[in-house]
Amino acid sequence: MQLRLLGLNYKSATVDIREKISFPGHNDLISGLKILFSIVEPDEAIIISTCNRTEVICVNPKKDIIEFFSYIANIPKESMKKFTYYFEDIQVAKHLFIVASSLDSLVVGESQILSQIKDAQEIASTNKFSSLILNHLISQAIRVGKRVRTETQIGKGNLSVATVAIDLANSIFGSIEKKKILVVGAGKMSKLFLKTLKNHGVSNIFISNRSKEKGIEISSEFNAKFLEFERRFEILNEVDIVLTSTGSCDYIFPFELVKKSTSKRTESLFMIDIAIPRDIDPKINSLENVFLYNIDDLTRIVEKNRSKRLKEIPRVEEIIEEELKIFNHWCYLNKIIPTISRIRIAAEKIRKAEVEKTLSKLNSKLSEKEVEQIDAMTKAIVKKILHNPTVQLKRHINDNNLENIINITELLFNLDSDLLLPDFGKHKELK
Structure with a gap:
C-alpha cells in the first residue's frame, strides 16, 4: 500500500496561489475528486480544502499528485512544486x-478544522472515492482531534480565524460595540462572525446572502437585519465594517462597483475577507x-495569541505519537488480513468440494442431521489446521521482514489473489 499526500497551506503559498486550488463547496469537491481520479488514478482519495489549505491524500496513485495540482491551477508542475509539501506512508x-490537532492551523487550537475534515470524509466516502484505508485514517485523525481538545487546554478560549478577524476590527476601532456591520454569507464562518460580534455587544448587524431563505433564517437566529444580496452595494456608504466568507468563485465585491458605492463616504470603510x-x-x-x-493579514494577531497555547504542544505531540503507533499497527495488520482471508477462502473451497464429493458417493444414505454433523466436523478440522498459521502471521505483524513472510505464506498455500479476493476498496466511476 502506498499512502501519499500533497498539499499547500498558508505557510507554503500566498492567498492568490491558494485560491487557484480550492474547492469551497460540496459540488466543487466532488468535481475535484472526479478530475483527480481521471488524472492520478488512485485506488482511494480524499481532498481537504479550507481557507488555509488544500491537501490531497491518495492510496496507490498511478501518477504524481502534482499533475492534478498543475492542471487545476493551470501552473507548470515545476513552478507548482515551490508552493507544495509532500508526505509518504506513515x-x-x-x-x-x-x-x-490544529497544530498546523493559522490559529493554533482552533476547532473548525475538525469539522472540515469530517465534511471531506463524508463527501469522499458517500461518493465512493474513499474506502477502507482512508476511511480508517480519517476516522482516527478525527479521534486524535477530539482527544487533543478533551485532554489538553490547547483549544481554550475557542479562538478561530473568525474571532481573529473580529479582534482585528476591534483593534482598529478601539471598540466595535456601536459600529454598523455587514456580514456576507450564511455558512459556519459567518455564524462564528455573528456569535463573536454578539459577544462584543454589537447590535447593529446586517446579513446578506444569495439564498434569501437561509439569510432570513440566520438573521432571525442572531437578531440581525436581512439585506437582499443584490442590495449589498447600497449599504456600503452606511456600514463601518464588512465581514465576508462565502463559497463564491468570483468576486462578490468587484473593484468598480465598490469604488462607485463608496465614492461619497467621508469615513473609512474596513473590509475583512476570509474567503x-x-x-x-x-x-x-x-x-x-x-x-x-484578507486571511493572510490575520497572521499578525494570530502570533500574539500563539504563545498562550504553546505550552500545550508537548502533550499534543504525545497524543499524536500514541495514535501513530496504533495506526502503524493497523497498517501492518491490514497487510496480513487479506492473506489470512485468502487462505480461509481457499481452504473453504477445498472443504466444501470434498464434502460434496463424499456425500455424492454415499447416495443419500445419511440423514439430514448426519450431513450437518459431517459439515460441522470438517469446518472444525479446517479451523484448527489454520489456527496456528494465523497466530504466527499475527505474531510477526511488526517484523521488518513481514512482506517476505506474507509472500512465502502465499506461495506455500498456492494463493491466487485475483481469483480468491473480490475487488477491494477501489473507486467505481460515478454514473
Missing part, C-alpha cells in the same frame, strides 16, 4: 494528525477610503 498519517477564493477584489485596497484585509 508521515501522511502524522501530518494529518497534526492538522486535526478562499477571495470574495473581494484585492485592488479595492487601493481606494483612498477603503481598507481591505
Whole structure:
C-alpha cells in the first residue's frame, strides 16, 4: 500500500496561489475528486480544502499528485512544486494528525478544522472515492482531534480565524460595540462572525446572502437585519465594517462597483475577507477610503495569541505519537488480513468440494442431521489446521521482514489473489 499526500497551506503559498486550488463547496469537491481520479488514478482519495489549505491524500496513485495540482491551477508542475509539501506512508498519517490537532492551523487550537475534515470524509466516502484505508485514517485523525481538545487546554478560549478577524476590527476601532456591520454569507464562518460580534455587544448587524431563505433564517437566529444580496452595494456608504466568507468563485465585491458605492463616504470603510477564493477584489485596497484585509493579514494577531497555547504542544505531540503507533499497527495488520482471508477462502473451497464429493458417493444414505454433523466436523478440522498459521502471521505483524513472510505464506498455500479476493476498496466511476 502506498499512502501519499500533497498539499499547500498558508505557510507554503500566498492567498492568490491558494485560491487557484480550492474547492469551497460540496459540488466543487466532488468535481475535484472526479478530475483527480481521471488524472492520478488512485485506488482511494480524499481532498481537504479550507481557507488555509488544500491537501490531497491518495492510496496507490498511478501518477504524481502534482499533475492534478498543475492542471487545476493551470501552473507548470515545476513552478507548482515551490508552493507544495509532500508526505509518504506513515508521515501522511502524522501530518494529518497534526492538522486535526490544529497544530498546523493559522490559529493554533482552533476547532473548525475538525469539522472540515469530517465534511471531506463524508463527501469522499458517500461518493465512493474513499474506502477502507482512508476511511480508517480519517476516522482516527478525527479521534486524535477530539482527544487533543478533551485532554489538553490547547483549544481554550475557542479562538478561530473568525474571532481573529473580529479582534482585528476591534483593534482598529478601539471598540466595535456601536459600529454598523455587514456580514456576507450564511455558512459556519459567518455564524462564528455573528456569535463573536454578539459577544462584543454589537447590535447593529446586517446579513446578506444569495439564498434569501437561509439569510432570513440566520438573521432571525442572531437578531440581525436581512439585506437582499443584490442590495449589498447600497449599504456600503452606511456600514463601518464588512465581514465576508462565502463559497463564491468570483468576486462578490468587484473593484468598480465598490469604488462607485463608496465614492461619497467621508469615513473609512474596513473590509475583512476570509474567503478562499477571495470574495473581494484585492485592488479595492487601493481606494483612498477603503481598507481591505484578507486571511493572510490575520497572521499578525494570530502570533500574539500563539504563545498562550504553546505550552500545550508537548502533550499534543504525545497524543499524536500514541495514535501513530496504533495506526502503524493497523497498517501492518491490514497487510496480513487479506492473506489470512485468502487462505480461509481457499481452504473453504477445498472443504466444501470434498464434502460434496463424499456425500455424492454415499447416495443419500445419511440423514439430514448426519450431513450437518459431517459439515460441522470438517469446518472444525479446517479451523484448527489454520489456527496456528494465523497466530504466527499475527505474531510477526511488526517484523521488518513481514512482506517476505506474507509472500512465502502465499506461495506455500498456492494463493491466487485475483481469483480468491473480490475487488477491494477501489473507486467505481460515478454514473
